Amino acid sequence: MIAETGHYALVLALALALIQSTVPILGARLNDGALMNVARSTALAQLLFVALSFAALVTLHVTSDFSVANVFENSHSLKPMIYKITGVWGNHEGSMLLWVSILALFGGLVAAFGNNLPLSLRAHVLAVQAWIASAFYLFILITSNPFLRIANPPIEGRDLNPVLQDIGLAVHPPMLYLGYVGFSISFSFAIAALLEGRIDAAWARWVRPWTLVAWIFLTLGIAMGSYWAYYELGWGGWWFWDPVENASLMPWLAGTALLHSAVVMEKRNALKVWTILLSILTFSLSLLGTFLVRSGVLTSVHAFATDPTRGVFILLILCIFIGGSLTLYAWRASALKQGGLFAPISREGALVLNNLFLTTACATVFIGTLYPLALEVLTDDKISVGPPFFNLTFAPLFVPLMIAMPFGPMLAWKRGDLLGAMQRLLAAGIAALVALALVWAWTGGGSTLAPLAIGLGVFVIAGALSDLAERTGVFRMPPATAMRRARGLPRSTWGTAFAHAGVGIALIGIVCETTWNTEYIATMRPDDLAKVAGYDVRLEGLSQRQGPNFREMVAQFTVGLDGERLAVMTPSKRNFTTRAGASTTEAALLTRGFSQLYISLGDVTGDGGIAVRIYHKPLVLLIWFGPVLMAFGGLLSLSDRRLRVGAPKPAKALRGLQAAE
Amino acid sequence: MTRKQRRLTIIGGSLAVLAIAAALVLNAMRDSIVFFSTPTMVAEKHILPGRRFRLGGLVQPGTLKRGDNLAVTFEVADGGAQLPVAFKGILPDLFREGQGVVAEGALDASGVFRADTVLAKHDETYMPKDVADALKKQGHWKDDYGAKANAGTSQTAQGASQGAKQ
Numbered sequence: 167m168i169a170e171t172g173h174y175a176l177v178l179a180l181a182l183a184l185i186q187s188t189v190p191i192l193g194a195r196l197n198d199g200a201l202m203n204v205a206r207s208t209a210l211a212q213l214l215f216v217a218l219s220f221a222a223l224v225t226l227h228v229t230s231d232f233s234v235a236n237v238f239e240n241s242h243s244l245k246p247m248i249y250k251i252t253g254v255w256g257n258h259e260g261s262m263l264l265w266v267s268i269l270a271l272f273g274g275l276v277a278a279f280g281n282n283l284p285l286s287l288r289a290h291v292l293a294v295q296a297w298i299a300s301a302f303y304l305f306i307l308i309t310s311n312p313f314l315r316i317a318n319p320p321i322e323g324r325d326l327n328p329v330l331q332d333i334g335l336a337v338h339p340p341m342l343y344l345g346y347v348g349f350s351i352s353f354s355f356a357i358a359a360l361l362e363g364r365i366d367a368a369w370a371r372w373v374r375p376w377t378l379v380a381w382i383f384l385t386l387g388i389a390m391g392s393y394w395a396y397y398e399l400g401w402g403g404w405w406f407w408d409p410v411e412n413a414s415l416m417p418w419l420a421g422t423a424l425l426h427s428a429v430v431m432e433k434r435n436a437l438k439v440w441t442i443l444l445s446i447l448t449f450s451l452s453l454l455g456t457f458l459v460r461s462g463v464l465t466s467v468h469a470f471a472t473d474p475t476r477g478v479f480i481l482l483i484l485c486i487f488i489g490g491s492l493t494l495y496a497w498r499a500s501a502l503k504q505g506g507l508f509a510p511i512s513r514e515g516a517l518v519l520n521n522l523f524l525t526t527a528c529a530t531v532f533i534g535t536l537y538p539l540a541l542e543v544l545t546d547d548k549i550s551v552g553p554p555f556f557n558l559t560f561a562p563l564f565v566p567l568m569i570a571m572p573f574g575p576m577l578a579w580k581r582g583d584l585l586g587a588m589q590r591l592l593a594a595g596i597a598a599l600v601a602l603a604l605v606w607a608w609t610g611g612g613s614t615l616a617p618l619a620i621g622l623g624v625f626v627i628a629g630a631l632s633d634l635a636e637r638t639g640v641f642r643m644p645p646a647t648a649m650r651r652a653r654g655l656p657r658s659t660w661g662t663a664f665a666h667a668g669v670g671i672a673l674i675g676i677v678c679e680t681t682w683n684t685e686y687i688a689t690m691r692p693d694d695l696a697k698v699a700g701y702d703v704r705l706e707g708l709s710q711r712q713g714p715n716f717r718e719m720v721a722q723f724t725v726g727l728d729g730e731r732l733a734v735m736t737p738s739k740r741n742f743t744t745r746a747g748a749s750t751t752e753a754a755l756l757t758r759g760f761s762q763l764y765i766s767l768g769d770v771t772g773d774g775g776i777a778v779r780i781y782h783k784p785l786v787l788l789i790w791f792g793p794v795l796m797a798f799g800g801l802l803s804l805s806d807r808r809l810r811v812g813a814p815k816p817a818k819a820l821r822g823l824q825a826a827e
Numbered sequence: 828m829t830r831k832q833r834r835l836t837i838i839g840g841s842l843a844v845l846a847i848a849a850a851l852v853l854n855a856m857r858d859s860i861v862f863f864s865t866p867t868m869v870a871e872k873h874i875l876p877g878r879r880f881r882l883g884g885l886v887q888p889g890t891l892k893r894g895d896n897l898a899v900t901f902e903v904a905d906g907g908a909q910l911p912v913a914f915k916g917i918l919p920d921l922f923r924e925g926q927g928v929v930a931e932g933a934l935d936a937s938g939v940f941r942a943d944t945v946l947a948k949h950d951e952t953y954m955p956k957d958v959a960d961a962l963k964k965q966g967h968w969k970d971d972y973g974a975k976a977n978a979g980t981s982q983t984a985q986g987a988s989q990g991a992k993q
Contacts, residue, residue, distance in 0.1 A: 537856075550861045555860065687916055
């Protein structure tokens, strides 16, 4: 009964989406306010029915109703409750339902808080949202219905893949989808602007917070996914340049560019046509990501689906939306009026440079990800494009971007003073050189690239700090004045500083981890001692333990430093009885400052030993702390007064947005 | 500066960055791309020792031997030919005899494939796509692989194991 209700609610949501995709457009053409307002009520009703449908699927999973195929294939009655819930989106059908639910959520938010939008703009935006929603409802109902029943219900389920039975699954996919799907709003706004043939600075003011929300979630989602892979896959890697990871990185790069070009558009009314194109591209890349992950064209970490009919259907959606929007763009973009002028050396110029490098970097990732697929289709040759390709293309493009990064906020709008900016960045430059020299001296000149990269990271962080120091006048004014100025500074300025510093911090983490990590792989027997990066790691013994739906073998290690006992680490290897032969490796982590000691287990050898992998990863936590800081900067920027002004219920609207986190 | 000059500056700058990016991509394409082969293809093509490629196939049952200090040897077969593989390190959780495997490395002078990375799929019914395609093409595809693969709609994560670089 619950399954049928969920299914029926989804069909109703499709019907509502079809109304929402046509009637408001008609209303805008006829200039009929009542018809345009249909968009608002249908968007809210659609959200209600999708939420109902999603709640139905969650209920089915929680109550372990194995007469539903989706539950049978991905759940088990012994599975802990949290994984019964997260298992809802740990499979193809459920994750697509989560995708449309989030799409409806964003549509509902625009409907609920978009009262200050011009009526026809809101009607167009919601109609475009409904086009996307209709396509995905059809996709779910035709090819991936999660509510299908099994004729002869089995007693027990097949259980969720053990790798996915982790708290990471609870957080990572919803975050990522909030990011992916959040970009649909800026896409809808762009299409609406093209349909209306009208765009102004106010448009950018509406688009920016939505883009920022999506970007914050995508940033956190990617960082979370990276940390999850790091501790769950058991070999200490945190980024593999896997096509699925690239699929989430591409919208992030394009979205970051969009975030910056939207600033130019809002402040200076320039770069309009480019901002529209970026909005279209960012969401297109999100759709491409969905296609890559969901169609099964790739075999990689997250590819759950293998059914080709699904692939063809998503490919069709992809072609219609990307092709259609780009055609519309080619046709209508010239109608948009050109905006303000600026000199190449100016804040605008710096932001153009940012866009240039981000989109080019995005393009190299695109080529590296899709070239193997294209080659296989065309010539039947199979190749793999791995980390070396991306290290050789992506990294060199990021270096000039990061060098330019501290200059951007220092330059004035319209016409900037490069020499003045250089003078103000002198302190940051000196800090970078000192850091470079210290690292080089300390490591004995082993690697030349690493100290340079760390110097660059320090330059970016110090640059962000000197911008703040410059604006508050902390070294020039009496403390009280500086305090007052700091309080008076727009929150978006603080946001910029935090986000930029986050990039530098992440870079330092990445460089330290990749250059100075220590690896120890060997067979160990009880009482064996391993020395890793100054730590004494002793294997005390092995024991067996029974978990809720698995048996695990736990290894007890004691870790000491300079003869002093520090901690006990217990990595384990789990065997899932519920899913024949499935096993996972649970790594044990010991955090010391920002560095970590990492132990994971391999196979047991015949003579009572066990294969062990021990890593020492210096400053590894900075890799994820950086993105968290970036997201925090985004959040500060989102709370900027400027983005609230003019909204009828500013405080409430913003709280609503933050609560969605 | 006139409007035209400003625009030309920006367009010129963009083209320069794009040209650099294109050069980087082409350069990386030449050096860092790895081809996929099966043992039969290796036998036919005479791949030179030292040239990196990915080897895919099934782990021949009865050939897995564990040596000292995590050294492992096994043979990869695709029905047409077999190729001995040597690896040092920890094998992925679901590495099994008779299952699909993809190894990355190069041939040595004696014709043994020295792998530095071994990938296997974390699923009992899974066969790497490259391997399945290659087996199908050579007519060695057994129907029960397909039946198994279809029975599980969720095939998943990739375990990878990176051994000490040799």
